Amino acid sequence: MSGNKPSRDVFDAIADPTRRRIIQLLAEKGELPLHQLAAQFSIGRTAVSKHLKILKEAGLVVDRKAGRETRYRLNAFPLKKVQDWVSDYSVFWSANMSRLDRFLREEKEE
Incomplete structure (x- = not known):
C-alpha cells in the first residue's frame, strides 16, 4: 500500500x-x-x-x-475509525440499558 x-x-x-x-x-x-x-x-x-x-x-x-x-x-x-465512532455511543447505550433495567424492575415490583 x-x-x-x-x-x-x-x-x-x-x-x-x-x-x-x-x-x-x-x-x-x-x-x-x-x-x-x-x-x-x-x-x-x-x-x-x-x-x-x-x-x-x-x-x-x-x-x-x-x-x-x-x-x-x-x-x-482503517476499521479503527469505525470502531472509534461506534465506541463513542457505548456510554449512550449503557445509560439507556440501565434505565430500561430500572424501569423493568420497578414495573415488576408494582
Whole structure:
C-alpha cells in the first residue's frame, strides 16, 4: 500500500454487504487471488474487482502481483475509525440499558 491518504471514506466502503463479505473472507483466509474471492459470490469477477477497487481506495485492501495473478489481503487499520465512532455511543447505550433495567424492575415490583 502506498503512503497516500485513502481517497474513499471507510464508512462508504463498508456500507455494501458484498464488500463487508470480502473483508470477512480476507480476514479469515489471509491473502486471496481474485478467482478465489469471486468464487464466493454469485456475481462475476468484474463486479468483485469493482468492489475490491473501492476497498483499496479506502485503504482496507492491499494487493500484490504474484506471477500472473493479483493477490489481495486485508489492511484492517482503517476499521479503527469505525470502531472509534461506534465506541463513542457505548456510554449512550449503557445509560439507556440501565434505565430500561430500572424501569423493568420497578414495573415488576408494582
